[in-house]
Amino acid sequence: MSLANGREYLAIPGPSVMPDRVLRAMHRAAPNIYEGDIVDEVAGISRDLKAVAKTRGELAIYIANGHGAWEAALANTHSRGETCLVLATGRFALGWSQHAAGLGLELDVMDFGKQSDVDLDALARHLAADADHRIKSVLVVQVDTATSVKNDIAGIRRVLDETGHPALLMVDCIASLACDRYEMDAWGVDVTVAGSQKGLMTPPGLSFVFFNDKAAAARETANCVTTYWDWRPRSHPEHFYQYFGGTAPTHHLFALREALAMIAEEGLEAIHTRHEVLARAVWAAFDAWGAEGPLRMNIADPAKRSTAVTALSIGAPYGNEIRKWVEANAGVTLGLGIGMVDRANPDSHGFFRIAHMGHVNAHMVLGALGAIEAGLTAIGVPHGSGALEAAARVCAGSSSG
Numbered sequence: 001m002s003l004a005n006g007r008e009y010l011a012i013p014g015p016s017v018m019p020d021r022v023l024r025a026m027h028r029a030a031p032n033i034y035e036g037d038i039v040d041e042v043a044g045i046s047r048d049l050k051a052v053a054k055t056r057g058e059l060a061i062y063i064a065n066g067h068g069a070w071e072a073a074l075a076n077t078h079s080r081g082e083t084c085l086v087l088a089t090g091r092f093a094l095g096w097s098q099h100a101a102g103l104g105l106e107l108d109v110m111d112f113g114k115q116s117d118v119d120l121d122a123l124a125r126h127l128a129a130d131a132d133h134r135i136k137s138v139l140v141v142q143v144d145t146a147t148s149v150k151n152d153i154a155g156i157r158r159v160l161d162e163t164g165h166p167a168l169l170m171v172d173c174i175a176s177l178a179c180d181r182y183e184m185d186a187w188g189v190d191v192t193v194a195g196s197q198k199g200l201m202t203p204p205g206l207s208f209v210f211f212n213d214k215a216a217a218a219r220e221t222a223n224c225v226t227t228y229w230d231w232r233p234r235s236h237p238e239h240f241y242q243y244f245g246g247t248a249p250t251h252h253l254f255a256l257r258e259a260l261a262m263i264a265e266e267g268l269e270a271i272h273t274r275h276e277v278l279a280r281a282v283w284a285a286f287d288a289w290g291a292e293g294p295l296r297m298n299i300a301d302p303a304k305r306s307t308a309v310t311a312l313s314i315g316a317p318y319g320n321e322i323r324k325w326v327e328a329n330a331g332v333t334l335g336l337g338i339g340m341v342d343r344a345n346p347d348s349h350g351f352f353r354i355a356h357m358g359h360v361n362a363h364m365v366l367g368a369l370g371a372i373e374a375g376l377t378a379i380g381v382p383h384g385s386g387a388l389e390a391a392a393r394v395c396a397g398s399s400s401g
């Protein structure tokens, strides 16, 4: 007998849950790639993606995961030997910076640790000290999926403006786009990187680089870029195949078309509010459990937490044990802790993450929390009481009648 039989729930921070509508949209025969639906729909997909990123700028689409878009964004804007300022708040900005190093760029890393967002005062001092504007770009992740911290992107733009620094502001929104609020143009972001498999509810394998005129001007002198990654033909194709540098990713596009339709039907405002309420339900449960015993949310200040993913510490070996228990006994897959301590360190078994991103609703989140409560009890982790009631109260308090 297994209580896990039934529909499984993948609650790792990407890939996220794929809606049945998205799955069905892919279930069709191979289309003609020279005319018909695929050719007709790309302009609309592009328009809808820009609406989600809140930009009137340009978009290049890559048949690649987020790592590919990371590299594309850098290659199109930099020449070898230039310096990137890396604002690290967990694994992901550092991961991006490795691609910069691989392209022959110099790294200037400000590391804010694993439990804080970017310190804007420290950033202001650092930029002011760069009087000859050696720093060409600032790389930052809106939501670091490892630590679940959310950075203040508008605040970072303000600091760049106040110090009169001309660096490009480049933001990784892979975990946050269509989950947390984001406004590329209003916040003065020059380059935004996103991927298909998180808030966009589409299988991994498509990624997106949005860019404005300032970034497009940088492309004109960038010498890191190679033919395949060049964003110019992709954003202004003369021939349809140039959107993708080759054959269109047919079924990914059908999936994305449907996911974008779902996003438009629900509306971005409602999507953000849903993520905020469900995140508060998750946090209420973890606050209650953490009142006794070892369970702690990684980011103490709720205002600095992602509404798409929550990172936790629980102490080794409980992090691994809770994940294994809920997957084997309740059909819920939680995320590994990543980048909190070295993987060889036995303490690395003391972390886990829960995603609440994309196509999730109250019954999924409350169900996952119930499974965690059962797991804590089964493996004998001390924990406070009242967590599920607290989560339910959050949902009840936001209900529309």
Ligand SMILES: *Cc1c(COP(=O)(O)O)cnc(C)c1O
Residues within 6 Å of the ligand: 013, 014, 065, 066, 067, 068, 092, 141, 143, 144, 145, 172, 173, 174, 175, 195, 204
């Ligand atoms: C998932 C993620 C990535 C990596 O995306 P891949 O598709 O796995 O390459 C990069 N940055 C952030 C913030 C992410 O959440």
